[in-house]
Amino acid sequence: MQEEKDSKTFGRILLGIFGGVGLTVLCIPFVTPALRRHALPYVPATREQLDNIFNLLKQYSTKQRRHLVDLGSGDGRIVFEAVQQGLPRATGIELNRVLVYYARLKALTSGQRKICQFKRANLWKYDLSKYDTIVLFGVDTMMEPLLKKLSKEIADESVVITCRYQFPINCDRTIGEGIDAVWLYNSQTIRNQKILEK
Template identity: 85%
Template sequence: MKEERNSKKIGRILLGVFGGVGLTVLAVPFLTPALRRHALPYVPATREQLDNIFNLLKQYSSKQRKHLVDLGSGDGRIVFEAAQQGFPRATGIELNRVLIYYARLKALSSNQSSICQFKRANLWKHDLSKYDTIVLFGVDTMMEPLLKKLSKEITDESVVVTCRYQFPIKHDRTVGEGIDAVWLYNSQTIREQNLKN
């Protein structure tokens, strides 16, 4: 009887230790963004936000855009929506390995891996000149430094759509309100207004 109680006690201790280690390993990829200078937490886009992004792009230009990039792509829902909306290519840039693997697996299982690609990369070091459509769910502290990076790298054809936070310059168009609001900036606006700051 005493041995049985001791066995149960040891079992509970081992379960607690291994369970704690397992949870820590799973949580690390989601918590490490908070340790970076410009933390970009994983917060999935809502259906309304997705609709606002692609409605705004359609309102801005009827021209077929060729290559969208989502900076901090998380589980890839903006990239997958871009494929549904007719983009020939869509790329997600993300640091979190777990989210990258999840998005790649989803692209593979839905036969979209030729259109939807996911790269593990630091957005501050990634060259943005090859994309004509850039989307990001930023945080307040990163908007001004990112604006400077974009003004040096984007092409004349590029547009940038920001969600939740806007750049500290005048936008060209906007759709939605509150946390679902999205703002569009064309390359000329970004370059001209960034020079004034």
């Protein structure tokens, strides 16, 4: 009887240890962004935010957009929405390995692997010059450094749409309010930036 109790106790201890280790391994990709200089947490876009992004893009741009990139693409919902809205190609850039694999699996199972690509990359080291549409859900601390990066890399006739936070310059168009607000900047506005006083 005592041996059976000891065996059950030992089994529970092992279960607790392996469960704790497993949970820690799963949580690491979601917790480590908080340790980076510019923490970019995973917060999925709402339906209203998606609608605002693509409504603003349609209102502003007469040019047919060819290739969208979503910086910090998370589970890929902006990339998938982009191809549903008629863009021929869309790419997601994400540092979180788990989210990249999830989005790739979704692209594969939905038959969109060739038009929806997901890359595990650091957006600060990634070349953005080949995209005509750039979308990002940023955080306040990254907006000015990212603006400087874009001013050197952005292609002619490209547009940048920011969500939740805007660049510290005047935008060309905006739509929505509060957390659902999005701002659009064209390449000329970004290159001729005049940082606004806070």
